[in-house]
Amino acid sequence: MKFIADNTSIPIPKVYCSFVHGDRAFILMKRIHGEEIPTAWKNLQESGRRKVYGQLRATLQELRSLQPPPGTGIESCTGGSLYDSRIKQCRGTRFGPFKTVQDFHFWLREGLQASELRERETEDGSEWRDLEKMAAMQDAxxxxxxxxxxxxxxxxxxxxxxxEVVGVLDWEFAGWTGWQEALEQFLDPFPEKLEMERTRQKWWGEV
Structure with missing residues (x-):
């Protein structure tokens, strides 16, 4: 969060301190007065919703404009491991860092090589072709x-x-990563990469 505060104009809570008590880490932050989008959305007119979309687009573009240090792979802002409880093979543990995007993708698909599927029968012969296409894009x-x-x-x-967007919360999963799925309302679409990601999610889960 300090990295974001020091390098962007994105509204985040001010951090006063952090500490470990027992086996848990805590952060003391300034409270931001506002409503979560699901609560506020029903009271917004279409013009207000478009304004929120525009601010979210600007937020993501500002994140994307941050320049990684030379040699940065898939890693935290300090060059260490990452955490994401939605990835099934690392629930409860951290993962990475990875030297390249390709290494990260190879780990996400649990080391699967597309060639391994050519001898396997599937109910739909197109499934292995989807996997081969996904792997080819990931390994490019x-x-x-x-x-x-x-x-x-x-x-x-x-x-x-x-x-007005007044706060972006919960940066626990943040870091230097490859492409991630995002809504077209606030990020330019990447249809081929979206197709690749949907294929991966079908076989290996949510993230």
Whole structure:
């Protein structure tokens, strides 16, 4: 959060201190007065919703504009491991860092090589072709450098007051990562990468 506060204009809670008590870590932050988007949305007119979309687009573009240090792979803002409880193979543990986006994708699909599926029968022969296409895209050498990603930007982590975004919360999963699925309302779409990600989710879970 300090990294975001020091390098962007994104509204986040001011952090006063952090500490460990027992086996749990705590952060003391300034409270932001606002409503979570699911609560506020029903009271917003279409013009207000469009304004919120525009602010979210600007927020993500500002995150994407942060330049990673030379040699940055898939890692936290301090170069260490990441955490995401939605990834089934790391629930309860941290993962990474990874030197390249390709290494991260290979880990996400649990080391699967598309060639391994060619001898397997499936109910739908197109399924292995989808997997092969996904793996080919993931393993391609043309991936851009990692971008800084919140990684849990759901409506409950966004506070608004009226039609103004006043707080973005819960940066626990944040770090330098590859492309992530995002809504077209506030991020330019990447249809081929979205297709790749949907195939991966079908076989390996949510994230």
């Amino acid at each position: 050498g043309s991936w851009p450098p990692p971008v800084f990603t919140h990684a849990d930007l759901n409506p409950f982590n966004i506070l608004v007051r009226g039609d």
